[in-house]
Amino acid sequence: MKTIEWVNGKLRIIDQTRLPYETVYIELTDIPDVVESIKSLRIRGAPALGVMAAYGLCIGAAKIDASDKSSFIKQLEKTSAEILASRPTAVNIRWALDHMRTIAAKAKTPRDAVESLLEEAKRMHSQDVAINKRMGKFGADLIPDGATVLTHCNTGSLATADFGTALGVIRSAVAQGKKIQVYATETRPLLQGARLTAWELMQDGIPSTLITDSMAGHFMSKGAITCAIVGADRITANGDTANKIGTYSLAVLAHEHNIPFYIAAPISTIDPTLKTGTSIPIEERKPEEVLGFGGVQTAPKGMRVANPAFDVTPSRYIAAIVTERGILRKPYAQSISKALKPA
Numbered sequence: 001m002k003t004i005e006w007v008n009g010k011l012r013i014i015d016q017t018r019l020p021y022e023t024v025y026i027e028l029t030d031i032p033d034v035v036e037s038i039k040s041l042r043i044r045g046a047p048a049l050g051v052m053a054a055y056g057l058c059i060g061a062a063k064i065d066a067s068d069k070s071s072f073i074k075q076l077e078k079t080s081a082e083i084l085a086s087r088p089t090a091v092n093i094r095w096a097l098d099h100m101r102t103i104a105a106k107a108k109t110p111r112d113a114v115e116s117l118l119e120e121a122k123r124m125h126s127q128d129v130a131i132n133k134r135m136g137k138f139g140a141d142l143i144p145d146g147a148t149v150l151t152h153c154n155t156g157s158l159a160t161a162d163f164g165t166a167l168g169v170i171r172s173a174v175a176q177g178k179k180i181q182v183y184a185t186e187t188r189p190l191l192q193g194a195r196l197t198a199w200e201l202m203q204d205g206i207p208s209t210l211i212t213d214s215m216a217g218h219f220m221s222k223g224a225i226t227c228a229i230v231g232a233d234r235i236t237a238n239g240d241t242a243n244k245i246g247t248y249s250l251a252v253l254a255h256e257h258n259i260p261f262y263i264a265a266p267i268s269t270i271d272p273t274l275k276t277g278t279s280i281p282i283e284e285r286k287p288e289e290v291l292g293f294g295g296v297q298t299a300p301k302g303m304r305v306a307n308p309a310f311d312v313t314p315s316r317y318i319a320a321i322v323t324e325r326g327i328l329r330k331p332y333a334q335s336i337s338k339a340l341k342p343a
């Protein structure tokens with residue numbers, strides 16, 4: 001099972017809106033397809049979105065009809081802006097597009113640019129797997145043998161190029177021979193936990209229990225949870241972290257019960273241009289996602305809805321941030337700025 005793949009000159013993704021009921025792969029051949037897939041969460045999860053944005057730009061670049069480099073770059077900027085506008089919170093999209101545009105800028109001709117962009121997208125794709133494995137190794141040290149680990153949303157192979165961030169840490173701890181149990185929250189409203197994380201955990205044979213989001217406090221108060229680990233869509237310079245809606249509530253509950261709350265995210269999820277989490281743009285999604293699920297209406301028609309897809313957890317609730325450059329601890333302003341310095 002591959003989340004995203006470049007095969008025979010085409011971009012192929014697994015349609016995550018159909019999982020776990022059906023395994024359907026779709027081919028994306030133009031920018032409107034790419035943008036639609038991101039907006040409707042056929043592909044999702046910050047690191048996977050970064051890789052998708054990079055390949056998406058390659059699709060756009062290959063269609064540009066320009067004989068000179070400056071008009072090529074102009075049109076590439078337009079394509080990049082279209083992809084960037086797809087979802088606002090996961091900074092990995094911007095990070096990938098910014099990086100790809102520096103690659104295009106170095107090329108001599110439009111043709112060279114198209115070639116080097118694809119080469120770079122492929123490199124970023126395989127690098128994401130290596131990054132996740134490194135994060136997994138560092139993060140596994142935080143998870144004691146016999147732990148019951150709470151996680152939220154989906155941060156596994158489906159949210160990345162492969163292996164996962166928070167779920168990658170859990171996978172690494174299990175691979176080290178530790179006896180780990182997982183509590184996975186279902187993650188309303190789109191059920192990434194129930195549909196995707198539960199599916200990945202079952203495939204791996206990791207002992208796990210699915211709970212609704214609102215059960216977390218109950219299990220924490222009973223002493224059932226050893227630690228919690230989740231992913232991130234954007235981490236600001238002070239360590240404040242935007243992640244799937246519900247993360248903030250879990251972090252506050254964990255604090256109340258003295259349960260360490262960890263974030264696992266690649267360096268590309270850190271946005272040093274923002275000082276604190278209050279500046280992170282939060283995506284507001286369609287009311288239909290809250291009014292029902294899978295085409296079945298569960299709330300009265302016409303009811304007013306709020307549907308922020310993410311919330312921000314202040315860094316004071318975060319015990320550590322696991323990255324591919326090691327485990328970052330408080331004070332995050334210092335540890336983050338050190339981690340961002342080139343090696």
Ligand code: MRU
Nearest residue numbers: 044045046155159165231232244
């Ligand atoms: O709306 P989604 O499904 O894209 O949200 C995903 C999350 O919030 C993940 O926790 C985050 O992107 C990290 S994925 C490794």
